[in-house]
Amino acid sequence: MLSNLGSKVFIGGNLGNPLSDAAIKGLSSSFLEPFEVAVVEVSSYQMEIPHKHFCPSVAVLLNLTPDHLERHKTMRNYAMTKCRLFSHMNGSKLAVLPIGNQHLNEALKDHVSKCNVVWIGDFPGVKVDMVKKVANFRLPTIGVASQIQLGALKAIGNHNYYNAAVAAFCVLALDVGIDGEAISAIMGTLHAPPHRMQIVYSDTRGITWVDDSKATNVEATYTALTGLNEQKSVVLLGGLAKVLDIQGSCGFERLVDPLKYHRCVITFGSSGSMIQKTLWAAGLSIPCIKATNLEDAVNVARNVARLGLSSFHAKNLQQEKAIYASNSIAKDCGYTYKI
Structure with a gap:
């Protein structure tokens, strides 16, 4: 979405190029086109490693379902580990989570205290009307109140419309000069990543x-x-x-x-x-x-x-x-x- 709207984006982390690649390129004097945004997937395994400086501008936890329990043992441990993602976020930084998950709600108390918390499925946050294929966003603290048309999205499965809506919400929250109208205009150019529907x-x-x-x-x-x-x-x-x-x-x-x-x-x-x-x-x-x-x-x-x-x-x-x-x-x- 960011790339299609002209931003210089690093994409990596757990899903591909390590984040250290972006840091190394940024320090190189021959790197003439610096990244404006880094979009990074972080695994729960990586979140087990203590960190002091990892502090995203926007961090999303899309869901919490039984997985990797051979390592984390319990859903409570799994939730606590995932929520370390938000530990050092403060001020206007944004934590985005699904509404109504008991394990996450409990883990938030230990890991989220100084940043904005918004919800997937409620306001403040993002809600999707699957009949009209429209996403509505509300976040008064940073002045976001917008609507995105999802109908042109080339995707299979209702959850992919939610994924697109959350991605759009994150782009708006980054405040990089992209508005809802621009995102709606490029929705038809987006497609699901490999092996994901x-x-x-x-x-x-x-x-x-x-x-x-x-x-x-x-x-x-x-x-x-x-x-x-x-x-x-x-x-x-x-x-x-x-x-x-x-x-x-x-x-x-x-x-x-x-x-x-x-x-x-x-x-x-x-x-x-x-x-x-x-x-x-x-x-x-x-x-x-x-x-x-x-x-x-x-x-x-x-x-x-x-x-x-x-x-x-x-x-x-x-x-x-x-x-x-x-x-x-x-x-x-x-x-x-x-x-």
Whole structure:
């Protein structure tokens, strides 16, 4: 968003180039175009390292769901670690968090005291009207009161509209000379990052392949499936599942409800059998097919999408009863599958 509006931006941190690269370039006498803004992803693992000087102008914690608990042990510890992001922020600096999360609300008491706190889903903060595809912003303390049109956004899934709205809110809060009208004008030029509800292929039969392999936990997959309720998708679930609690649960039973709006599920990979059995035990109401590996899953998904389940089963009687993927459906581990 900032780049499309002409700002010189460093993008990195946990998702790519280390932040130290920006510092080194900034100190170089040969670096003629200094960065105006650094957009940095910071992981909870990095936040475990004590720091005294990390102080963003705007810091966002989009959500808190069960993840990395093999390291953090409890949701309380996880929330406390994530909220270290805000520890040294003060004055007009802005902390942006989701409304109504008990663990975050408790962690805020120890880590946020001297900066502005705003909310995703309430005012002061940002609220999204998904029917009208409009984001409304209110932050009286720094004079932000604006509205952004999201309708032109090229994205799949309701959560991506919220992501775009939060990004726009952060840009406005940075006060770098960009207004709501300018952001609305470039909304149609934005697209999802790789492996995050990314459309990787659309064929002549009207079948669209969506790669959401960055959805590496059940909660992220739940959110994506909820945003695809009207698509009647063939859903690929696989890979190596994360354990969510001390009882050894991986949480896939949570997906039974959003999956009822879709056509079928195809499981694969190391946890494919476990996912299939968990879904069946939880009362999955749509067919579930177990594939041997990712390539097989892609082939099965293509056939189901093109032929329909009845025709597919007539030609594949050896299959167990039985296009979104929370592991890569078209690109994985350096290989590309023809779809």
